[in-house]
Amino acid sequence: MGTRTETTPTPPRAGRSLSRRHLLLTGAAALVAGTAAACGQGQPSGGGSGSAASPSGGASGSSSAGLRPVSVAAIPIVDVAPLHLAKDQGFFEEAGLDVSIEATSGGAIPFPGVSSGQFDFAFGNVVSMMVARSQGIGLKFFCSGSTTTGEPGNDNVALIALEDSGYEDIRDLEGKTLSSNQLANIGDTACRQAMDKAGGDGGSLEFIEMAFPDVQAALENGQLDAGIVVEPFVTPALQAGFVAVSWPYAEANPELDTGGYFASEDTIEKDPELVRSFRAALVKGLEYAQANPDEVRRITGTYTKIDPKVLADVKLPRFRAEFDMAAQEELAATARTYGTIKGELSVPDMFAEL
Structure with a gap:
């Protein structure tokens, strides 16, 4: 337990190819790609804003309507x-x-x-x-x-895996490789907390950084054991046959x-x-x-x-x-x-x- 270590992604499992369930998700992922790009829950930095529009100039002044x-x-x-x-x-x-x-x-x-x-x-x-x-x-x-x-099975963040992975709960992921869209932030922290609460070792989890739209393909090719996804990726993934091994936010603390x-x-x-x-x-x-x-x-x-x-x-x-x-x-x-x-x-x- 303690310091997080990063791992090199493992090569694809032999014989594993993209299945129809991944193809079913491709259309949905394309439609929400703009949203997913904005879902990064990153750490503070000193960089520029990158906002989509120029801000109104702060709280100074007044509008034409007196607001x-x-x-x-x-x-x-x-x-x-x-x-x-x-x-x-x-x-x-x-x-x-x-x-x-x-x-x-x-x-x-x-x-x-x-x-x-x-x-x-x-x-x-x-x-x-x-x-x-x-x-x-x-x-x-x-x-x-x-x-x-606070309700596993009915939350907007899930750890998903392949249907035939054999993983049934977060304890089964001890020592496995998971993805999070931002390392050393809320996703991996919540997963470690959920693992600790379940009686496992949160420090045994290995994380690689991966955007939400890429998780399904990474699972299909064996790069990951499980990956964090948020809505609007959770529901389409479950409908396409992936399974939710854990609902880490709800399990970390309801x-x-x-x-x-x-x-x-x-x-x-x-x-x-x-x-x-x-x-x-x-x-x-x-x-x-x-x-x-x-x-x-x-x-x-x-x-x-x-x-x-x-x-x-x-x-x-x-x-x-x-x-x-x-x-x-x-x-x-x-x-x-x-x-x-x-x-x-x-x-x-x-x-x-x-």
Whole structure:
């Protein structure tokens, strides 16, 4: 247990060729490739934003309608549907805000974007925030955004394998090679935590970095034993005959909040009313999304390239505003154990008091 080691992908198993189930997934993968490229839950970096559109210039100034312009960076995935619904339903406008949602091409982009003042707020995953805070970057969450359902078999993240793999649960993957779309981040950390909780050795898992659309083919050619996929790839994979060996987020902790909305410490300290008003409207969006799954699917179709037929069946995360602190402490402990967090980190300090 301890330090993660990287492995060289193994050659294809003899006699293994692409099957019809992989071909069935190819069309769906092509339709959602744009979304998948934006699903990267990377660690913070000092790079540029790469946003799809120019931000509105931060929270300064006022719009022609007398509303205060606010820019929010968010990767275009199902998890941020409540943000889009809050705008669609007029919750932000009622709060006096003109919110511009800027689609970003990767999960790491919002962190330097908010730090530099390019964006007022952003959505990001919790392990990326842990890494940022441990590196001394002054960012804090002020609202949760996406939470595991806590129900294996009915969650939006799964570890999939071939139907004839013989793997039935995460303990069967001890010592095996898995994929994650970003190494040393939330995917592999949650898998290690789920393995430890099941009585296995999370340190025995080997991970290689792989984009979600590539997992099925890698399983077919023997490069992987199992791979992490998120919706909209989970449901099509299961329909095509792959099996879910584990639902790692739900098994790591049924109350695990996986992502949330954050701001710079400077904004929180100098403009708390802006943060409070934005959060209040966002909370309405979260509550609306949780109560109206059909609306989540509808609005997701307006900002992603997911095939409507796929979107109709995908499993949704849970939406709530408050973080479960015990689950965050537990995840942070796992991240420390396996070297994802190397600097000092106070979990309570990750969250703003408004």
